Amino acid sequence: MISVLIAERDAADAAALRRQLESSGCGAIVVTDAADAAGLIEAEGGSLSGLIVNVELGDGVNGWDLARRLREVNPAAAVGYVSALGHGDWAINGVPGSVLIGAPGGGKTLPDEFFRLCRARHQGRGTLQIALSDEHGLNAAIRTEREALQEHLQRTPSFIAVLDGPEHRFIFANEAYVRLVEREVVGHTVIEVFPEVQEQGFIDILDRVYRTGEDFVAHGVEFYMKREGVENKTTYIDLIYRPIRNTAGDIHGIFVEGEDLTEQMETRDRLETLQNELIHVARINAMGQLASALAHELTQPLAAIQNYVSAAEMLTEREGRDERVAECLKGAAASVHRAGEIIHRLRAMTMRGAAQHERTAIEPLLRDAATIACTGRPDVRLSWDLQARGMVRVDPVQIQQVMLNLIRNAIEAAGGEKPAITISTEGDGRMLRCCVSDAGPGIGPDMMPRIFQAFASSKRDGMGIGLSLSKRIIETHGGRMTAENNDDRGARFCFTVQRVE
Incomplete structure (x- = not known):
């Protein structure tokens, strides 16, 4: 008698499959647990004519693995898969000579092909052992080649994915693809994983490729992905969508390949x-x-x-x-x-010329720099609060350059208002601290961490080198430069230089 193992976690589906088998004169063994199915295959796999298995049984063992194990102990067994993932995943993971029964639920009907395979396996078991042992070796070779191909696709630097059906469900995504999108995708449709691509036109492109069978190739495509709590990230890619056809020439999926160009573009x-x-x-x-x-x-x-x-x-x-x-x-x-x-x-x-550090008075340096910076700007309201004076060891020209940068920045920070600037000094142990304070809008939170980085500027036409250069000059003098926002309004830039007697 033909005996078929049904490994289906849904009791209603299992009962429907069992009734169809029994009405055709076949015996059925029903299990709903992956471990029980694995145990039966080990104990009685050699006497089974076939296996109907849900590929998502859970408990760490899937239907693909159970079918492969059954074929190892009984190469003659017929195999039918219950899967929502479709033809693409079956083509990659299914054992040779198997059939795809359909998605769980919905009162599915066993195809005639499955019954034919069961009868052929049952009737020919005694006389085809030599041929079946050859088939077993062939299956093992095919499986090894398939695993090698999957390993290659996983490690290729290009991102690769396989979509199944008109709903574009992921059945494969390599490591590069997962790194690019930063989320798990297999088993989900594109629109489920990336709802934001709908408005960017990618779903329309996928639909057109699936409908017409024409490749889509693009270079430097720009798209963005949403991330919770993070600003949308713009990514640039080379992209290919290529239709996947079955032996009859019908389209049943789309092959996705591309390269992340974001770093190159940046x-x-x-x-x-x-x-x-x-x-x-x-x-x-x-x-x-x-x-x-x-x-x-x-x-x-x-x-x-x-x-x-x-x-x-x-x-x-x-x-x-x-x-x-x-x-x-x-x-x-x-x-x-x-x-x-x-x-x-x-x-x-x-x-x-080379830097010339010399003993000089700080006050004339500051006042001379202020005179130059305010030339042509009689509207500047300049206040002085020199609590510390005396001598310092500096390169006068370089320190004046620093002051010139800070005062000009303070003037520009005022915008259309009359600039109000305070220049102050105070003692700081063996160092003397000089500060320039303005009454502008202050430093934004996004700019504060990189205020001294080269080419970082909040001004539309700013070069972003003045503060970076000034900080470097002060550090060569053994001092420090800092930036902070005032309590009321505006920003305050300070630097320290070495005091001498």
Whole structure:
């Protein structure tokens, strides 16, 4: 008598399958537990004509493994699978010569092919042992080759997945695919795993490939994935969708392959940004050279103006003093002197050379830097709170450069308002702390951790190198630079330098 083992966890499905077998003159053994099924196969597998198994029995043993074990002890046994995963998964995991019965539930009907296989196995068991032993060896070879192929697909650097049916259910995804999407996908449909791709058009593309049988190939596709509690991540990929056909030529799935280009695209963008910044730096360097040349050329005309003003003062003294004219000449002389001082400081700051640490007073350095930074900005409200003065050991030009960067940033932080800036100093043991405080919007939480990183800037046209360079200068002086938000509004940047007697 034909004897079939039914391993089905759903009692109603198992009863329906049993009735069909018994109505066809077959005997049926029903188990609902994976361990019981495995035990029966070990004890009585050689006498079974067939196995009907649900591939998702649970308890660590699946239907695919039970069928493989039965074929090892009884290569003649017919095998039918109950699976919701469809033809694609069956083609990958099913034993040769098996049949797919259908998804659990719904009152499925056993196909005639399964009964034919059971009868053929039962009737030919005694006379086909030699042929079946050859088939057993062939099955083992096929299984080994399949496992080797799956191992290769798992380890390939490209991401690969196999989708089954018109609902696009994952039946395979390699390690690269799982790393890319950061979630488990096998057994679920694309829309279940990635509901966000619906609005990005990927479901429409999959439907078109499944309907028309035409490949979809794209380079540098941009898409985003949602992650709970994390900002949407944009990913760039090369992508191929290719239809999978059965022996009859019908489409039953889609093969997905691609490569993650995100790191390459981000590197390209960083290089492009760096190139633009280097061009900007070169332009600024050229402007610095021009400023130095202009300062040199303006020195002589200013000296001549100073001489003319002095001569005019002497003439007014000799030919009769006019207080109004004298006052105008005095103001002109003061303005010429101030212009000369500004040009002198600009030339000093644009001169190249090795750092020269020397003993110098801190207050003149700060005031000179403030004068240059506020040139052309009479609206700046500058306050001083110098609680610590005295001598420091620094490179004066470099420290003025740091102060110039900080004060200009404070002016720009004011936006359309009148800039209100406070420059302060205080003692800090053997160090002297200098601070520049503004009344702008402050430093945002996303910018604070990278405020001193190169090319990080919150300004639309900012280069993001001023603060990074300033921090490096202070560190070469043995000091520290810090940034914080004020309690009321605005930001405060401080640095320390070494005090000397």
